[in-house]
Amino acid sequence: MTDRISSVTRGGLVLDVYDEGPIDGDVVVLLHGFPERADCWRLVAPLLHEAGCRTLAMDQRGYSPRARPRRRRDYQMSELLGDARALAEAAGGRVHVVGHDWGAIPSWLLAIHHPELVASLTAVSVPHPQAFLASMVRSTQGLKSWYMLAFQVPFLPERLGRSRGGFLDRQLRAAGMTAEDVDRFRARIVDDGALTTALNWYRAMPFGDPRLSRGRVTVPTTMVWSDHDIALGRWGVEHTVRYVDAPYRFVELNGVSHWIPTQAPDALADAILDRVRSVGPGAA
Template identity: 60%
Template sequence: MRTDQRICSVERDGLVFDVLDEGPMDGEPVVLLHGWPERATVWRHVAPILNTAGYRTLAMDRRGFAPGARPKRRRDYRLPVLIEDVAALIDEVGGSAHVVGHDWGAAVAWAVAGHRPERVRTLTAVSVPHPAAMMKAMVKSDQLKKSYYMLLFQLPFLPELVATRRAEWFDVQLLKGGMSREDVARFRREIVEDGALSTSIGCYRAMFLTDPRVLRFRVSAPTTMVWSTKDVALGRWGAEHSGEWVDASFELVVLEGTSHWIPTQEPDVLADAILRRVRG
């Protein structure tokens, strides 16, 4: 494990990913992966709790979000590429780590655990289920209806135009989905004003460029799935069936009455779930 200095950034394929490295340098590393439309700062309430418990946290601005990692092509955001971005960070801290992800960060975390199992000590996936369970949920439940926005994001230019020229309407949709006004304002600062809006959607626009076989993997790491009942984007079916793809201990944690934005709205509960897993 690299304990001689803080990791402020990681380079891969000519791109630079910013990293928030906090907590005791010799603590077990916990990699924190954010979703959309947020950045590494989404872990600002969770990381201190993990740090106090003795863990070193590394929250990375993912591809499309970090100022030095915003390629323009859709194919640069395929899932196998996103996996290697995280693997590069884990290599910087000794080659293995506990991995936690929320939203798109959870989708990537699942994939890292499945395709790079030697790098993942434990997995905590927040909100988003195993990709194969997600695909099944599209036909077994109302998940397809909940995921309509993913199809809208495939359209060129339109999502960006709506988010900027109809900013008030767009922000209201985030508020209706449970995001706080503080975090909507943060979205405006860290995503829109910082120039990351179009590239941050890259992960959605590359969805259909990824071979579906890449999604059908098994996970050997002990895993916790955290899901909330007021999540307007992710239904219960995928969360409940994610354990079918895990060949180790699996726990489903259901947060009653909480929206999709678990890291900022229930940081204490989420941190407890993470600590139970990494200590287990």
């Protein structure tokens, strides 16, 4: 396709898309996590462009200003998958999908349920959904994920989040986020009115069909994880290979925190490009 994509509309919601790089390059879809927006890819995307790739970085539901429904159920996994599918279809399908943190979940689901749209998958930080669920009871992951339960409490996380230098800011710093990126979080999420709708990704977890997260991946896949990630442990990523029936690579980044796209952009870009090139030129 030769037209730039500035947004994707689905169910009355308008999701902003940042379409950059060579218009005729292999398409790489970039899906961000919590609590960031599409600009978390600002250091990775130019490296992909230099290699000839076109990137589509989307502000996902809850973050994009025209896509912030208030109900928790509007953020269940089927809706996240639907948004990712809509972007892949708008790009003509056979896209290379990259997702970090929460963005890895719709990426995994798209590869599981719509492999015809996915040329390759690079999951960053978050393992296959089934491996993650297993890790909650077979490792220390349940303890690492304490915040998921805390975020279910109404109003309190928002109150803590609105306090500059308060609890949420300190937790983000403890997780390895730089002071500059905490300031970006405050401007792009808190001050822009997206904190509650971003938290709704967690609050929607009790809704929806858990069977959606089951299934095997049949597209070439790379799992990227960093050993200083305090939110995601080793067990889930090491067992992800059990759920992939395709060429698979595990990339471990040493000395890097959870925020891989901004703290190890060169290594992440290399992993993405290795996976894209493994599929062959023009696959997207």
